[in-house]
Amino acid sequence: MRGTKAYSGVDPFTGAGRTINVGAGMILSDEPCVAEGLPVLSPGLIDLQVNGYDGHDLNDGELTAGKVEALSEALCRVGVAAYLPTLITAAETDICLRLYAIQEAVETFPYSRQMIAGVHIEGPSISSKDGPRGAHPKKHIRSPSIEEFERWQEAAGGLVAMITIAPELHGAIDYLREIATRGVIVALGHSDASEEDIHKAADAGAQLSTHLGNGLAGTLPRHPNAVWAQLAEDRLSASLILDGHHLPKSTAQVMIRAKGIERVVLVSDSVKFAGMEPGRYTSSIGGDIKVSGDQRVSISGTQFLAGSGVSLLDVVGDFSSFTGLPFSDGITMATRNPARFLNRSSDLKPGNRADFILFDVDYDTGTARPRDIIFGGESVIR
Secondary structure (H helix, E strand, O other): OOOOEEEEEEOOOOOOEEEEEEEOOEEEEEEEEOOOOOOEEEEOEEEEEEOEEOOEEOOOOOOOHHHHHHHHHHHHOOOEEEEEEEEEOOOHHHHHHHHHHHHHHHHHOHHHHHHEOOEEEEOOOOOOOOOOOOOOOHHHOOOOOHHHHHHHHHHHOOOEEEEEEOOOOOOHHHHHHHHHHOOOEEEEOOOOOOHHHHHHHHHHOOOEEOOOOOOOOOOOOOOOOHHHHHHHOOOOEEEEOOOOOOOOHHHHHHHHHHHOHHHEEEOOOEOOOOOOOOEEEEEOOOEEEEEOOOOEEEEOOOOOEEEEOOOHHHHHHOHHHHHOOOHHHHHHHHOHHHHHHOOOOOOOOOOOEOOEEEEEEEOOOOEEEEEEEEEOOEEOOO
């Protein structure tokens, strides 16, 4: 057919060769082919936690629809097909203004319309204690309120899809039960919760642990504690930041074994400094920031992290070398598993959008790098 393109690769889930035919931004058909010598053909990535990337910041200053669109376009160039813009703890007025800008971007601009699958609000009902609070501004932490949630949804046009909350707060269990009945993903994080708090939250409809192993006190009781409780709770999946800095390799390996491949979601939790050159920068939230050559983003002069300096593509590309697990497991955790939370399909099948990545995989080193990134049927690699 005229105007169509064919792409061949190895299906990461079956190991079989596939040729998919693309036209008008969609997958038209597919057929088997010989797998030998082909790159790995992965669905586009889905990131449930993005604060910013490559200089674009969702939580810094006055957010506009144009700035959201610039972020969406930057993310599609690193293989992200869908994402949840993530807003952290702030005054209600600021959250609502940012939500309105995201809604306007979805209504107005092509990349945001295709890519934004909802909004993740991380806070403001989190622990106020140093450690669990992380970099969230203490002055804006507050109790959960259904009335405030409804104002968020009004500003966002119903786009609020996920909320991270500390379940030990007064009123949190009733709140999360209510928003869960409205179809919002409830995630637990930035918390000093007890084992009982975790189980009550799961009973009430919580589904996910936000960046498990981070957003916690610097020291915890040996047992029980919030990490053990969330690992043991089969009703909770876990999002993990595998950037080489947020979790040690051994911790990540044990968490994945405990939760199982199907209950782990890889996230970037990227901030605006991700994708930028090493150096020193200024952040309205963290102050003076240092970006190291190994993509570590920290508060200058300290060992404290100031967010993640990687994209989800970076995480997936180094997944096998970091965890020792098959590359296909990393793809599952960055495509199929998050897609399930969003009630959408990540499968590369006829009728779906042509958003995918062709990876060259070095099985000796456990690293993978993109040969090509296709978004809406067109290559976006510069």
